[in-house]
Amino acid sequence: xxxxxxxxxxxxxxxxxxxxxxxxxxxxxxxxxxxxxxxxxxxxxxxxxxxxxxxxxxxxxxxxxxxxxxxxxxxxxxxxxxxxxxxxxxxxxxxxxxxxxxxxxxxxxxxxxxxxxxxxxxxxxxxxxxxxxxxxxxxxxxxxxxxxxxxxxxxxxxxxxxxxxxxxxxxxxxxxxxxxxxxxxxxxxxxxxxxxxxxxxxxxxxxxxxxxxxxxxxxxxxxxxxxxxxxxxxxxxxxxxxxxxxxxxxxxxxxxxxxxxxxxxxxxxxxxxxxxxxxxxxxxxxxxxxxxxxxxxxxxxxxxxxxxxxxxxxxxxxxxxxxxxxxxxxxxxxxxxxxxxxxxxxxxxxxxxxxxxxxxxxxxxxxxxxxxxxxxxxxxxxxxxxxxxxxxxxxxxxxxxxxxxxxxxxxxxxxxxxxxxxxxxxxxxxxxxxxxxxxxxxxxxxxxxxxxxxxxxxxxxxxxxxxxxxxxxxxxxxxxxxx
Amino acid sequence: xxxxxxxxxxxxxxxxxxxxxxxxxxxxxxxxxxxxxxxxxxxxxxxxxxxxxxxxxxxxxxxxxxxxxxxxxxxxxxxxxxxxxxxxxxxxxxxxxxxxxxxxxxxxxxxxxxxxxxxxxxxxxxxxxxxxxxxxxxxxxxxxxxxxxxxxxxxxxxxxxxxxxxxxxxxxxxxxxxxxxxxxxxxxxxxxxxxxxxxxxxxxxxxxxxxxxxxxxxxxxxxxxxxxxxxxxxxxxxxxxxxxxxxxxxxxxxxxxxxxxxxxxxxxxxxxxxxxxxxxxxxxxxxxxxxxxxxxxxxxxxxxxxxxxxxxxxxxxxxxxxxxxxxxxxxxxxxxxxxxxxxxxxxxxxxxxxxxxxxxxxxxxxxxxxxxxxxxxxxxxxxxxxxxxxxxxxxxxxxxxxxxxxxxxxxxxxxxxxxxxxxxxxxxxxxxxxxxxxxxxxxxxxxxxxxxx
Numbered sequence: 001x002x003x004x005x006x007x008x009x010x011x012x013x014x015x016x017x018x019x020x021x022x023x024x025x026x027x028x029x030x031x032x033x034x035x036x037x038x039x040x041x042x043x044x045x046x047x048x049x050x051x052x053x054x055x056x057x058x059x060x061x062x063x064x065x066x067x068x069x070x071x072x073x074x075x076x077x078x079x080x081x082x083x084x085x086x087x088x089x090x091x092x093x094x095x096x097x098x099x100x101x102x103x104x105x106x107x108x109x110x111x112x113x114x115x116x117x118x119x120x121x122x123x124x125x126x127x128x129x130x131x132x133x134x135x136x137x138x139x140x141x142x143x144x145x146x147x148x149x150x151x152x153x154x155x156x157x158x159x160x161x162x163x164x165x166x167x168x169x170x171x172x173x174x175x176x177x178x179x180x181x182x183x184x185x186x187x188x189x190x191x192x193x194x195x196x197x198x199x200x201x202x203x204x205x206x207x208x209x210x211x212x213x214x215x216x217x218x219x220x221x222x223x224x225x226x227x228x229x230x231x232x233x234x235x236x237x238x239x240x241x242x243x244x245x246x247x248x249x250x251x252x253x254x255x256x257x258x259x260x261x262x263x264x265x266x267x268x269x270x271x272x273x274x275x276x277x278x279x280x281x282x283x284x285x286x287x288x289x290x291x292x293x294x295x296x297x298x299x300x301x302x303x304x305x306x307x308x309x310x311x312x313x314x315x316x317x318x319x320x321x322x323x324x325x326x327x328x329x330x331x332x333x334x335x336x337x338x339x340x341x342x343x344x345x346x347x348x349x350x351x352x353x354x355x356x357x358x359x360x361x362x363x364x365x366x367x368x369x370x371x372x373x374x375x376x377x378x379x380x381x382x383x384x385x386x387x388x389x390x391x392x393x394x395x396x397x398x399x400x401x402x403x404x405x406x407x408x409x410x411x412x413x414x415x416x417x418x419x420x421x422x423x424x425x426x427x428x429x430x431x432x433x434x435x436x437x438x439x440x441x442x443x444x445x446x447x448x449x450x451x452x453x454x455x456x457x458x459x460x461x462x463x464x465x466x467x468x469x470x471x472x473x474x475x476x477x478x479x480x481x482x483x
Numbered sequence: 484x485x486x487x488x489x490x491x492x493x494x495x496x497x498x499x500x501x502x503x504x505x506x507x508x509x510x511x512x513x514x515x516x517x518x519x520x521x522x523x524x525x526x527x528x529x530x531x532x533x534x535x536x537x538x539x540x541x542x543x544x545x546x547x548x549x550x551x552x553x554x555x556x557x558x559x560x561x562x563x564x565x566x567x568x569x570x571x572x573x574x575x576x577x578x579x580x581x582x583x584x585x586x587x588x589x590x591x592x593x594x595x596x597x598x599x600x601x602x603x604x605x606x607x608x609x610x611x612x613x614x615x616x617x618x619x620x621x622x623x624x625x626x627x628x629x630x631x632x633x634x635x636x637x638x639x640x641x642x643x644x645x646x647x648x649x650x651x652x653x654x655x656x657x658x659x660x661x662x663x664x665x666x667x668x669x670x671x672x673x674x675x676x677x678x679x680x681x682x683x684x685x686x687x688x689x690x691x692x693x694x695x696x697x698x699x700x701x702x703x704x705x706x707x708x709x710x711x712x713x714x715x716x717x718x719x720x721x722x723x724x725x726x727x728x729x730x731x732x733x734x735x736x737x738x739x740x741x742x743x744x745x746x747x748x749x750x751x752x753x754x755x756x757x758x759x760x761x762x763x764x765x766x767x768x769x770x771x772x773x774x775x776x777x778x779x780x781x782x783x784x785x786x787x788x789x790x791x792x793x794x795x796x797x798x799x800x801x802x803x804x805x806x807x808x809x810x811x812x813x814x815x816x817x818x819x820x821x822x823x824x825x826x827x828x829x830x831x832x833x834x835x836x837x838x839x840x841x842x843x844x845x846x847x848x849x850x851x852x853x854x855x856x857x858x859x860x861x862x863x864x865x866x867x868x869x870x871x872x873x874x875x876x877x878x879x880x881x882x883x884x885x886x887x888x889x890x891x892x893x894x895x896x897x898x899x900x901x902x903x904x905x906x907x908x909x910x911x912x913x914x915x916x917x918x919x920x921x922x923x924x925x926x927x928x929x930x931x932x933x934x935x936x
Contacts, residue, residue, distance in 0.1 A: 071534070073858075380872075382847075395857075395859070397859065397861075397862035397864075398862065399862055400829070400830070400832070400861055400862050400863070401829065401860075402860075402862065403858070403859055403860040404857070404859045405856070405857060405858045405859060406855075406856060406857040406858075406868070407854070407856045408854065408855060408856070408870070409852070409853075409854050410851075410852065410853045410854070410870055410872060411538075411850070411851075411852045412842070412844065412850060412851050412852070412872040413850045414844075414847070415844035415845065415846060415847055415849060415874045416874060417844075417872065417873065418871075418872075418873045418874075419870075419871060419872040419873065420869070420870075420871050421853075421855065421868075421869060421870040421871070422867070422868075422869045423855070423857060423867060423868050423869070424866070424867040425857060425859050425864060425865070425866040425867065426865070427862045427863060427864075
C-alpha cells in the first residue's frame with residue numbers, strides 16, 4: 001500500500017474511545033482481598049441459600065490449588081488477585097428500585113450516554129434490557145410480557161432467591177466449578193449476572209439483552225449467566241459491553257452456561273467493546289471468559305456470534321458440547337485488535353452424538369501492534385457417526401507490526417466424520433483500495449467497507465440492531481491502524 | 484516431575500559408556516556429551532503435557548530397557564548389501580548397521596575432490612588436518628543440539644553421539660549420483676538403541692540428492708534416534724528423500740533440521756511406513772531471501788502404529804516461499820499426528836507459505852489428530868493452511884462399482900490414488916519405483932480394504 005493511503009487509513013483508525021466516563025455513584029464495596037471469609041460475607045450479603053455458599057467455597061478451594069494458565073498467545077503483567085475488591089453494589093441495597101422512576105437518575109444518565117434503551121423505550125426494537133450496572137442488576141424491563149409467556153428472565157441473584165431449584169439443578173452443569181482457573185475464580189466470587197429459563201415449547205417473544213458495564217474503580221466484575229432452553233423452545237440473547245475509560249487494568253472473568261434440550265435453539269450474540277487501553281497499551285480490561293453450551297437433546301442447536309473489538313486482552317472460547325444426536329453448534333466471530341490489544345479467542349466443538357454438525361467462521365483483524373490468535377478445537381469422539389465440521393479462519397493484517405495467528409486442533413476418532421479446516425491470511429490490497437477510491441469513496445469509507453465485507457459472514461448472523469452497532473464499533477476500533 | 488525408569492537408566496548408561504565412545508579423549512567432545520546428558524537428566528523423556536508431544540504417548544517405548552549399540556555389535560559379515568540397497572540405482576552408498584558406519588558395505592569411491600563424506604565416529608576418533616572442517620562442523624552442530632535440545636531425544640542424541648555421516652559438498656559442485664544413506668538394523672537388534680547424528684553442508688551453488696533409508700532385517704523392537712542437520716549456502720539445492728520402513732515393532736525418532744541462505748532450495752519427501760512408534764520432525768529455517776523449501780510427506784499406518792509428523796517452517800527473511808503437503812492413510816487402530824507450524828517473522832514481507840494436511844481414515848478404530856498453525860507477524864504475506872480428515876467418498880466407490888469393479892478393487896484404487904498425489908511428485912526414478920511398491924504393498928496389507936471385499 002502506498003504512503004498516502006497508509007496515512008489516510010491511519011487517520012481514520014485513530015478515533016478516540018467515546019464511551020469513556022465514570023459515573024459518580026456511591027457504591028458499597030468490599031475491601032480488596034480474597035479468602036474464605038470474603039466469600040462467606042459475599043454469600044451472606046446476597047442472602048444466598050446454603051448450597052450456593054458451599055458451592056462457592058468448593059470452587060475457591062479448587063481455585064487455590066490451580067495455577068494461572070500460560071498457554072494463550074498473550075502477554076500481560078501478572079494479576080494480583082488480592083488487590084481486587086470482590087463486591088461492589090450500587091447504594092441502597094435494601095430498597096432496590098421497583099420501577100424505572102425509582103432508578104437513580106445518575107444511572108439513567110449513564111445509560112442515556114451509552115444510548116441504552118432503558119427508560120420509556122418500552123418496546124424499543126423488541127428488546128428487554130436487564131442492565132447490569134457493576135455487580136447488581138438495578139432495573140429489569142418487560143418482565144411482565146416475558147412472564148406471560150412463561151419465560152424467566154432475571155438477575156442471577158434474583159434467580160437464586162426465587163428459583164433456587166433451577167439454579168441448583170443447572171449451575172455448573174456445563175462449566176464445572178473447577179473447569180479452569182478463571183472459571184473457578186468466577187464460581188467462587190461471582191457477584192451477579194443473568195438467568196434465563198424458557199419453558200417447553202415457548203418461543204421467547206423478544207430478544208433478551210443485558211448491557212454490561214464496569215463502573216466502580218478497581219472492581220473486578222465476575223458475571224455468571226445461565227440460560228436454559230427446554231424442549232422445543234427458542235431464545236435469542238444479546239450481550240453488549242462498554243466501559244468507562246480509566247488507567248488501571250481491570251479483570252473480568254465471566255462464565256456463561258447454555259443448556260439446550262430437545263429441539264431447542266439458543267442464539268447468543270455478543271458485542272464486546274470494553275476499554276482496550278490507550279495507544280501505548282496502558283490500562284484496558286482483561287477479559288478472561290469461559291462460555292460453553294451443551295446440546296442435551298436431539299436436534300438442539302446452539303449458536304455463538306461474537307464481535308470482539310474491545311479489551312486489552314481477550315481470552316475466550318465459546319464452546320458447544322454436541323452431546324445429543326443431530327445437534328448443531330455454530331461459532332461466528334469477528335475479533336479485532338488495534339494498538340496493543342491482544343486477543344486469543346476461538347471455540348471448541350466436541351462432537352459426541354451422531355449426525356452432529358458444527359460450523360466455525362472466524363475473522364480476525366489485526367492493526368497497529370495488535371496480536372490476534374484463533375485457537376480452536378474440533379473433537380470427534382468415537383461414537384459420533386457422520387459428524388461434520390467446517391472451519392474457516394481468515395485473518396486480515398493492517399500494518400507490519402501486528403500479528404495474526406491460527407492454532408486449530410483437530411482430533412478425529414471416527415472414520416465417518418468429515419472435518420475440514422481452512423485458514424488464510426491477507427491484507428487490504430492496493431487493487432481493492434484503488435477500486436473503491438475510483439468509485440468516489442474516501443479512504444476511510446473504503447477501508448471500512450472492505451473490512452466490513454471481510455466480516456460480512458459473521459455480521460449477517462447478528463440481530464439487526466446489533467449488526468448496525470457492530471459495524472460502527474469496528475470503524476471506531478480500527479482508528480489508528482496503519483494501512 | 485516423575486522421572487521414568489527408562490530415563491534414569493539411559494542417563495546412568497550414558498555416564499557409564501562415555502569413556503568408550505569415539506573421541507572421548509578429546510575434551511571438547513566429552514564436554515558436549517556430558518552437558519547433553521545433564522540436560523537430558525533435567526528434561527527427561529517427552530510427556531504428553533509438553534505441547535509439542537500433546538498427542539504422542541511414548542509409554543510403549545518406555546516398557547523396554549534400551550542398550551546403546553556398541554561398535555562391536557556391527558557385524559557386516561553375511562549381509563548381502565545388494566539385497567537391501569535401492570534397486571536399479573547407481574548411488575554413492577553409505578551403510579550403517581545398528582548405528583555404526585560400515586565401510587565394507589559402503590561405496591563412496593570416485594567422489595569429486597570437493598566433496599567430502601565420512602563417518603562421524605572416524606572424525607571424532609582420528610581428527611586429522613584433512614578433516615578439520617568436518618570436525619568443526621560436527622562439533623558445532625553437536626554443541627547446538629546439546630544446548631538447544633527441544634526435548635529429551637535431542638539431548639540423548641548429543642549425549643550418546645557416536646556415529647553418523649558428515650557430508651561436505653563444496654561450492655558449485657553437483658554430485659553426479661545421489662547419495663544413499665542406508666540405516667539397517669540387524670536381526671539381533673532387539674532393545675538396541677541406535678543413535679546416529681548426520682551433518683550435511685552444501686556449499687554455495689552445490690547441488691545433490693540425498694536418500695535416507697531405514698530398514699530392519701528382522702522384526703526387532705530397537706530404538707532409532709536419528710538426526711540430520713542441513714546447512715545450505717546461497718543457491719544450493721538439495722533434494723532429500725526419506726523412507727522409513729523399519730520393523731513394525733521398532734521405535735523411531737528422527738529429525739531433519741535445515742537452515743537455508745539466499746536463493747537456496749531444499750525439498751524433502753518424508754515417507755513413513757514402518758515402526759510401531761514413529762516421529763519425524765522437520766524444522767526449517769528460511770534465513771535467506773528468495774529461499775524456498777518444499778515438504779512433502781506420506782504416512783501409512785496399520786495395526787497399532789503411531790505416526791507423528793512434527794514440522795515447523797520459520798520464515799525469518801523476506802521473499803522466501805514454502806510449500807508443505809502431508810497426507811496420511813490410517814487403518815486398523817493406527818493413529819497419526821500432524822503438527823505444522825508456519826512462523827513469519829516481523830519484516831519477512833512477501834512470504835508465500837502454503838500448507839496442507841489430508842487424512843484418510845479407513846477403520847473405525849483409527850484416529851487422526853492434526854494441528855496446522857500459522858503465526859504471522861508481517862502483513863504483506865500470502866499464507867494459508869488447510870486440513871481435512873475423512874473417509875473414502877462413497878460416491879466415488881459407487882461409480883467404480885457401477886463400472887464393474889469389485890468393492891475391494893474400487894477401494895484399493897481410490898486409496899492408491901490418494902497416496903499417489905504425494906508419491907508421483909518424486910522425481911528421482913529409482914526412489915519413485917521403490918516408494919510406489921512399498922506404498923502399494925503397505926496399503927493392501929491393512930484390514931479394512933480386505934474386509935470390505
